[in-house]
Amino acid sequence: MYNGINELIDDLMEHISLENNVLFPRALAGE
Secondary structure, eight states: OOOHHHHHHHHHHHHHHHHHHHHHHHHHTOO
């Protein structure tokens, strides 16, 4: 149970990090 939750959280955090790396520079660039 906990292992599945931890994997889900890890995947979510990785996804958020990827989105931040892509979206924030574009937003700062004014796109």
